Amino acid sequence: MTYLVTGAGGFVGLALLDHLLSGGATVRAFNDRPLAPEALAHFATLPGRLEPIRGDVRDRAAVAAALKGTAGAVHLAAITLGARADIVPARRAAEVNTLSTAILLEEARRAGVPRVVYPSSGAVYGALPLGPEVVTEATEPAPSGLYGFTKLASEALAKEANRDGLSTVRARITAVFGPWEYDTGVRETLSPPFQIAARGLAGLPTRIGAGGARDWTSSRDIARALATLLRAEAPPHDLYNLSSGAIWRPDLLAEAMQSKTPFDWSLTGAGTDEGDLEYNDDLSRTRTPIDGRRFREDFGFDYLTPEAAAADYAAWLATPAASALLTPKGDAA
Structure with missing residues (x-):
């Protein structure tokens, strides 16, 4: 095909x-x-x-x-x-x-x-x-x-x-x-998990907004x-x-990254504080997961659990391709 x-x-x-x-x-x-x-x-x-x-x-x-x-x-x-x-x-x-x-x-x-x-x-x-x-x-x-x-x-x-x-x-x-996200110049705000990954690979300390739970x-x-x-x-x-239908905070990714690429990170105490990350919506409001049951039921589709998805991304971030894509070209050796 x-x-x-x-x-x-x-x-x-x-x-x-x-x-x-x-x-x-x-x-x-x-x-x-x-x-x-x-x-x-x-x-x-x-x-x-x-x-x-x-x-x-x-x-x-x-x-x-x-x-x-x-x-x-x-x-x-x-x-x-x-x-x-x-x-x-x-x-x-x-x-x-x-x-x-x-x-x-x-x-x-x-x-x-x-x-x-x-x-x-x-x-x-x-x-x-x-x-x-x-x-x-x-x-x-x-x-x-x-x-x-x-x-x-x-x-x-x-x-x-x-x-x-x-x-x-x-x-x-x-x-x-997840895997293959990098700055192509056609997305105004990259995902907070990507921002965590990029900062982690660069060795930058990162404050993660406590209100950043999303599906x-x-x-x-x-x-x-x-x-x-x-x-x-x-x-x-x-x-x-x-939609996976599971609401979780991206600090789960930071935890998963620690075994592969240890870096200094912390969770902010306030739900409205974005920390060092940029979001596209209001962290003071609780996110309800978008309902994806129709697709799951029609096709018998199983999404990765949040833990499995974070672990898979952390493993991908340890590959040479990920390191090259996420390293700013001006910083490359």
């Missing part, structure tokens, strides 16, 4: 490439810049075949060519804006996040691609997960920033394409962290889930929340 992954050089894209190539698939990795050499070296050891494609997801001809002969596509290309929304002009973010989705869906229908998976985001729910009600796929979206609106608009395009005969599945990703979900699980949706013959639903 040959699959197309756009935004392949990003955090989740690399995790998905790792998973698909480990299973022996041929993967066309579409990205606007070369894949990280550290990732390429690892992928070369896997049984699948990697076909890197350098291109712009707004380029219709390039997207059409990449889709030819594929058994499915995962459209991960996006610019992940945070509260500041200042890493790129708003117009470019809208074009990359939404216009490219329209282009890919249209070309996938023309090419007869059997399945398109659109990875959306929990950002379409805005601040709802910080409220008392459990957020399910039936919850009315309430995005509060440009990023959430672009993802919701792309969801609408995917849903419309599904009605028009193209098999599409939308997957709302929540609080993802952190491993990139390994997200990759497996997206691959499941890509290959499913007839998904029972066309919309799924992808």
Whole structure:
């Protein structure tokens, strides 16, 4: 099977490439810049075949060519804006996040691609997960920033394409962290677990906000889930929340890292204190996990426990690829 992954050089894209190539698939990795050499070296050891494609997801001809002969596509290309929304002009973010989705869906229908998976985001729910009600796929979206609106608009395009005969599945990703996350320049705020990892590898003392409990979900699980949706013959639903459902603080990762890369860290006493980390939401409010039971029940899917997810990430951080990716280039020997 040959699959197309756009935004392949990003955090989740690399995790998905790792998973698909480990299973022996041929993967066309579409990205606007070369894949990280550290990732390429690892992928070369896997049984699948990697076909890197350098291109712009707004380029219709390039997207059409990449889709030819594929058994499915995962459209991960996006610019992940945070509260500041200042890493790129708003117009470019809208074009990359939404216009490219329209282009890919249209070309996938023309090419007869059997399945398109659109990875959306929990950002379409805005601040709802910080409220008392459990957020399910039936919850009315309430995005509060440009990023959430672009993802919701792309969801609408995917849903419309599904009605028009193209098999599409939308997957709302929540609080993802883990292997292959590094600073690619297209995410405004990297995950607090990543920030802990980067500071730990740099030997920097780190104060971790006591209020940072979230439904952190491993990139390994997200990759497996997206691959499941890509290959499913007839998904029972066309919309799924992808969330481990377990609320935990990222100091669990710091504990897991101690046996591999000891560093000085502490937990702040106040729930509103971010410590040395940066968050995208209000630490004074309790987070309710986004409900991911639909996906678990439809596919018999088991997520890693928080302890297993933290241990897996800590083990990955000890690899040469992780050390190279997380070390600022100016600090490299």
